[in-house]
Amino acid sequence: MSIEISGVTKRFGDFVALEDVNVSLPTGQLTALLGPSGGGKSTLLRIIAGLETPDTGTVAIEGVDATRLPPRKRNVGFVFQHYAVFKHMTVAKNVAFGLEIRKRPKVEVAERVDELLRLVHLSQFAHRLPSQLSGGQRQRMALARALAVEPTVLLLDEPFGALDAKVRKELREWLRHLHDEVPVTTVFVTHDQEEAMEVADEIVVINEGRVEQVGSPDELYDLPANDFVMSFLGEVTTLGGTQVRPHDVDVATAPRAAGAIEGTIARMLRIGFEVRLTVLTVAGEEVSVVLTRTHARGLGLEEGATVWLTPAPGATVVPAMRPLAV
């Protein structure tokens, strides 16, 4: 295990930002810390970096107790949302900075900078100033700079947070490829579940200072530990007092299945290849259902029609507002 966080608690005055956090982050893996704003993700990342000290608990990096080590002795690379660049230095100089202050030989620095700029697809911009780059290019430069000194651990705090949706999506794919090429143990803070699902090998869901669940994107989506994780990782609806994903609700036009819940289609929206229904049940629940256009057409669905709903076989069903025993 590369990073072992054991029993970490952090308070700011009376406020408990992290409470008894225990997580193991394996070497070479890309882990996302995912959760709502204020949940404690950045605090945990800053504790790993050594920028904050936990009140209790320990942090070990590659078997070494790093709890009291200053940041510069931890060999971590760090990239923030708004990355501080040296504005008067070229892209190449920015990337070279960490190596130059470590007094590495000039030839070695030049070779390493070339290699890194190639890796982040910025070779042709080596002699530009950071102000002449786009936001996405600047964050790629920031990553090259963080990687230059060959960190044991790379820590990224919402590195693409300030960029527009399209650039964010491109950078996500790019980060995944970069990680496959240079498999440095990477911890990535995000509040965007799609970003975490797309990029991470493993996701740590953090809410109100506690770890709700740790698992692969598939595990969290298919086997959420509780209703919080389920609703944070995808759309949910309530059916008969339980939570289920809208595409996991089976619709029938006759009461065939035992326990099927009767309702009326109050609204029917066609969006691309999907049809989205709002069904008002006889018990007064509003259930969202998503099905394909072909399926909806096959059933002959229309607004005002009576339907019977059941969770699809194999659907993830979680009791609303109660943790699921796993």
Ligand SMILES: Nc1ncnc2c1ncn2[C@@H]1O[C@H](COP(=O)(O)OP(=O)(O)OP(=O)(O)O)[C@@H](O)[C@H]1O
């Ligand atoms: N230095 C500090 N002093 C006081 N409170 C702090 C400090 N740093 C963080 N907090 C509080 O701790 C809580 C967790 O903050 P943190 O930045 O870790 O959350 P986060 O999950 O990263 O949220 P976001 O996605 O908004 O960055 C917040 O309520 C925040 O206000």
